[in-house]
Every structure is written in C-alpha cells, then in structure tokens.
Amino acid sequence: MRHPEEYVEDVLSCVEQVPPGRVTTYGAIAEAVGRYGPRRVGNVMAGHGAAVAWWRVVRADGSLPPSHDGEARQAYLEEGTALRPSGRVDLEVAFFQPAPPGPPAMIRG
C-alpha cells in the first residue's frame, strides 16, 4: 500500500483529467489507478475531493455524488454535461475513462 498520499495523488490526477462536460465513475478511477477498489476512491474524494472537480465523479449508474448532488447539478448546467431527465448523468455520452497517472501518456510516436 505505500503511503496514502501516493494513492491520493493518483486518484486526484484521474479526476483532473476529466474535461468539462464529461464525467467518470469511481470504478473507472479505481481501474485506472489499479489499486484497491471504488470504495477507496470515494474515501479519498471525501478527504481530498475539495481539491478537484469532484462533481465530475459520479456513480456507476450516473447518479450524482450524495454529498453535494445539488452543487453538482449546478456545475453540469454550466458545463453542459449530458443530464438525463431523471436527474442523472448520461454516461452513454458523458462517460470519460481517465488514464493511469503512473506511466507517461506518450508511449511512442
């Protein structure tokens, strides 16, 4: 497990990769960092989420984060995120898979 900071940095890095108008899921981040599981991602967000665009992180079914779902809704309106009539995000068009922050983005070429 190394120090918690390292895991935090990786998780936050993935969230920062999510461009405006897009969202990602806890599972996607957990898969990108390849450590622990989605619950650990949520735990990090609870402690350091204030340092990133936490509203761009939603549940696997597109439902908004329970801490400040109202705040997130406002952010989606400004970013133009694909919001479904049910109040959830349309992952079909807004889902964004962040890349693992470990290796460099440019492999070759």
Add this chain to the structure above:
DNA sequence: GTTATGACTATGG
C-alpha cells in the same frame, strides 16, 4: 482479531 462504517458495484426481486 472482530465488528462497524464508507462520496462503491453488481445482481436479484
């Protein structure tokens, strides 16, 4: 070591 909890996910009714 066990029990309880958490910004989760998948399955079944």
Add this chain to the structure above:
DNA sequence: GCCATAGCCATAA
C-alpha cells in the same frame, strides 16, 4: 426504477 443482499478494500474503535 427502487429496495435489499453480497462482495469488495481500508480505516477506526
């Protein structure tokens, strides 16, 4: 679509 259950990993008491 909503509720309940099982699985997951780490932290705290």
